[in-house]
Amino acid sequence: MPKLKCKAENCAYNYDWLCKKSFIDVDGVESKTKSQTACMSFRDSKDANNDVEFASFEEKPSINTEIYCDAVNCVYEKNQKCYADRVEILKDNSGKNKHATHCQTFEPID
Template identity: 30%
Template sequence: MSGKLSCNAEKCVNNINGLCSANNIHITGDESHSSRETGCETFSPKGLVNAMSNFTNMNLVGQFKQLFSADSIEMSPEIKCEAENCIYNVNELCTASNVQVYGPDARTTRETECETFKEH
């Protein structure tokens, strides 16, 4: 994916000011027919233990670039997608130019969804 990923799952350890700091994202929902049937498997609740265990998946280059860019979104993670019925899923990779993960009150993966999902 060469697009941008924004996220409103504020309780996720990867969420930094509405942007996803993960380098690799995993969207689930292989039989999905709507965004509500998808989920962000990369979601992990905020906390020191989860921050340490997710350190190897941090998009450090994107975060550094973002510090110096107020006008654009610089974090562009790779998004693995299992949503077979989504038009943006090409060989299990997301090809959407912009992706929005939803889950403002999410505490688990099941409470998140990919709002960009669009059925074939």
């Protein structure tokens, strides 16, 4: 299971760069670069009070997080799972939604 470091500081699941979810979903079916990936599990902490999914989680922050991944062009993706030893999720300043997050561990196959 990958060791996850989450730098999306305003994510409701982020606690000291660890994730309170037991798994995350990374999207990027047609991704060729890191910036074309996204953490689909991201929830803006300001909007979390209205999010039913957020209200139902009970996980403790963990460095080991299951990562389901659709980035089929990444060397670490196999059968929709990530097999990198370490994964870093970064959020840019372009917005507050999940599409502003990116998998910094993404490495293209070719």
